Amino acid sequence: MDAAIRTEGLSKNYRSHRALRELNLEVPRGVVFGYLGPNGAGKTTTIRILAGLISPTTGSATVLGNDVVDRCEDVQRHLGYLPGEFVGYPDLTGAQYLRYLANLRGGVDWSEVDRLAKRFELDLGKRFKTLSHGNKQKLGIVQAFMHRPELLILDEPTSGLDPIMQREFLALLRETRADGRTVFLSSHILSDVEAVADTVAILRSGELVITQSVEALRQQALRRLELTFSDPPPVDQLKRAAGVQEINWDGGGTVQVEVAGSTAELLRIAAPHQIINVVSHEADLEAIFLDYYTARS
Numbered sequence: 228m229d230a231a232i233r234t235e236g237l238s239k240n241y242r243s244h245r246a247l248r249e250l251n252l253e254v255p256r257g258v259v260f261g262y263l264g265p266n267g268a269g270k271t272t273t274i275r276i277l278a279g280l281i282s283p284t285t286g287s288a289t290v291l292g293n294d295v296v297d298r299c300e301d302v303q304r305h306l307g308y309l310p311g312e313f314v315g316y317p318d319l320t321g322a323q324y325l326r327y328l329a330n331l332r333g334g335v336d337w338s339e340v341d342r343l344a345k346r347f348e349l350d351l352g353k354r355f356k357t358l359s360h361g362n363k364q365k366l367g368i369v370q371a372f373m374h375r376p377e378l379l380i381l382d383e384p385t386s387g388l389d390p391i392m393q394r395e396f397l398a399l400l401r402e403t404r405a406d407g408r409t410v411f412l413s414s415h416i417l418s419d420v421e422a423v424a425d426t427v428a429i430l431r432s433g434e435l436v437i438t439q440s441v442e443a444l445r446q447q448a449l450r451r452l453e454l455t456f457s458d459p460p461p462v463d464q465l466k467r468a469a470g471v472q473e474i475n476w477d478g479g480g481t482v483q484v485e486v487a488g489s490t491a492e493l494l495r496i497a498a499p500h501q502i503i504n505v506v507s508h509e510a511d512l513e514a515i516f517l518d519y520y521t522a523r524s
């Protein structure tokens with residue numbers, strides 16, 4: 228089966244500014260794919276091309292097997308799309324606006340709209356212009372999901388959502404993936420991406436810096452462990468364990484160790500030495516993401 232999204236040499240210039248340069252991206256079906264990068268990197272530009280709203284300068288892209296330029300209507304029919312700045316008609320209520328969109332698109336079961344609105348505690352009776360920022364965003368989420376599309380392309384979907392709603396939204400993404408559907412999202416909230424994405428791509432100045440599974444990035448990430456021994460810690464032996472980057476020991480029973488990748492050898496060396504406690508801190512993926520945002524390439 229075709230990939231959910233495929234781009235080949237996709238480039239976009241705004242006059243002389245090269246917003247996107249030769250992007251080659253493949254997003255398989257049934258995954259949550261995080262699209263990251265600093266402000267102005269080209270994320271929204273990519274997303275607007277994929278949604279068939281602007282055309283590429285060179286290169287091509289297919290969405291669910293349809294070329295985004297030649298078969299733009301097919302692309303849009305099968306897509307759930309949330310723009311970065313979602314705007315509805317100011318004087319229509321949420322329900323009126325969703326009805327309007329549902330009539331245009333077809334294939335919307337209204338009970339799905341009710342279910343989503345209830346889940347996100349959104350009052351569909353209010354006029355768009357009277358909604359708070361977060362509630363406008365929720366309406367955008369409902370319209371993107373209401374026809375249960377095969378593929379969702381979401382530009383900063385959690386922007387403006389409170390922490391409880393963010394969590395609800397991440398749960399919705401996991402359910403969407405469990406249905407075998409695909410989610411492509413941009414976000415600046417790295418913890419969200421870390422929590423839900425299978426794969427991330429990081430864009431910088433219009434160029435792809437890395438595409439990697441979150442699992443593989445987690446393997447590379449530095450993990451911090453605190454090992455407490457009842458006897459004097461075997462500091463010299465621990466230093467030699469695979470992956471150990473740094474050891475801090477204040478002369479007491481506890482050593483703090485930073486390890487890249489697997490902690491297996493470290494723990495094997497520590498085990499025979501009357502170890503009484505191990506505290507393991509989550510691998511810091513955000514630090515890895517941020518490295519790719521700046522100098523590394």
Ligand SMILES: Nc1ncnc2c1ncn2[C@@H]1O[C@H](COP(=O)(O)OP(=O)(O)OP(=O)(O)O)[C@@H](O)[C@H]1O
Binds near residue numbers: 241266267271273
């Ligand atoms: N319509 C436009 N006309 C001219 N330049 C544009 C236009 N849209 C975007 N750009 C430029 O293209 C580059 C990429 O913008 P884009 O909006 O894709 O970035 P982004 O990665 O979505 O950033 P952010 O994280 O701030 O949303 C930026 O330098 C931006 O100024």
Ligand SMILES: [Mg+2]
Binds near residue numbers: 270271382
């Ligand atoms: Mg953007």
